[in-house]
Structures are given as structure tokens and as C-alpha cells.
Amino acid sequence: xxxxxxxxxxxxxxxxxxxxxxxxxxxxxxxxxxxxxxxxxxxxxxxxxxxxxxxxxxxxxxxxxxxxxxxxxxxxxxxxxxxxxxxxxxxxxxxxxxxxxxxxxxxxxxxxxxxxxxxxxxxxxxxxxxxx
Numbered sequence: 001x002x003x004x005x006x007x008x009x010x011x012x013x014x015x016x017x018x019x020x021x022x023x024x025x026x027x028x029x030x031x032x033x034x035x036x037x038x039x040x041x042x043x044x045x046x047x048x049x050x051x052x053x054x055x056x057x058x059x060x061x062x063x064x065x066x067x068x069x070x071x072x073x074x075x076x077x078x079x080x081x082x083x084x085x086x087x088x089x090x091x092x093x094x095x096x097x098x099x100x101x102x103x104x105x106x107x108x109x110x111x112x113x114x115x116x117x118x119x120x121x122x123x124x125x126x127x128x129x130x131x132x
Contacts, residue, residue, distance in 0.1 A: 071103055 012020075066088055072081040080103055082095040 069107065071098075071100075071107065073100055 066086065068085040068087065070083040070085055070092070072083070074080060078100055079097045080100040082098045082103060084093045084095055085091075086093070
């Protein structure tokens with residue numbers, strides 16, 4: 001038997017070929033962006049894990065500095081607003097209105113018992129030395 005004709009291969013039009021190339025490019029670009037995002041998440045998790053290990057190894061004086069008290073004094077009132085700052089989460093909780101003279105006396109007594117002025121300066125100095 002003899003072939004009487006040839007079969008012509010139908011090629012897609014040029015626009016369809018270009019569209020297929022663009023789809024492949026888009027898939028590759030999305031894959032690269034997804035890979036970069038996964039890498040960023042992995043680095044962030046590693047960084048957080050190393051930071052939490054450092055936080056667990058804090059000394060007792062550093063653990064005392066995890067919270068701070070904020071006293072807002074009104075100019076013409078005997079009442080003050082007391083707030084607590086959580087340094088680890090940067091949240092400020094309102095403790096309500098307190099008597100200014102009692103709160104200031106309590107604050108002065110607790111500061112003199114736990115730390116001296118020199119130890120506060122040493123903590124600040126050490127914080128700057130660690131950044132060099």
C-alpha cells in the first residue's frame with residue numbers, strides 16, 4: 001500500500017504558543033516567590049528559637065525588668081493613673097486610679113531596696129556594650 005497523501009501536523013497559532021510560554025513563566029515565578037517565603041519563615045522560626053534560648057538564660061535582675069510600672073501624675077489632683085508595661089509583649093495594662101503619695105512612696109522604697117543608682121547605670125552601660 002502506498003501513501004497517497006501526507007498528514008499535516010496542526011501547529012497551534014503563535015498567540016497560543018506565547019500564552020503557553022507566559023503561563024510557564026508565571027508558574028516558575030510563583031514557585032520562586034513561594035520558595036522565598038518558605039525560606040523567610042524558616043529563618044524567622046530559627047531566629048525566634050535562638051532568641052527564646054537567650055531569654056531563658058537571663059539573670060534574675062534581667063527577669064525583674066520584664067515589667068515596668070508607669071505612674072501618670074495629674075497636676076492638680078491627689079489621684080494618679082497607674083499602668084503596667086510588659087516589655088516582652090509591649091502591652092500596657094491599666095491598673096486604675098491610685099493615691100499619688102502612697103504610690104510614689106511605695107515606688108521610692110522598692111527602687112532603693114532592689115537596685116542602687118550605680119547598678120542601674122551598669123545595666124544601661126552593658127546594654128550599649130553589647131551592640132558594638
